[in-house]
Amino acid sequence: MSSEIDKTKSEYGKALLTGEHLEQDIERDKEQAIEWFTKSANDGNEYAQAILDEISKFENDLLVNTIFSLFVSLSRCIEDDYEQKYKSVRQTVDSRLRRMIRQKKLSIGIKDEQAQSYE
Secondary structure (H helix, E strand, O other), rough: OHHHHHHHHHHHHHHHHOOOOEEEEEOOOOHHHHHHHHHHHHHHOOOHHHHHHHHHHHHHHHHHHHHHHHHHHHHHHHHHHHHHOOOOOOOHHHHHHHHHHHHHHHHHOOOOOOOOOOO
């Protein structure tokens, strides 16, 4: 039972440090997070002690992950915009290529397949 309580203290500290708990946003509070990690570490939780030892590194990792997520979102926005912008150009190029292929086939004697209409 005691280890469950220690784990809960540690999880609460992590939630306060990251601002996330069970897919809900909570207010970040570093001082309170350190307090809960300290309580859990004093009760023998090695995970909480490791977090306390590396709290500045953990914050840097959190910042890196946040920035990386922003870049991923930005790249998706750019990709979506690019696809919308050049959709008609791509269709025109595909149409021209199909026409050229059809002409090549006719020139070498391959019958055009009318059943397949690409345009």
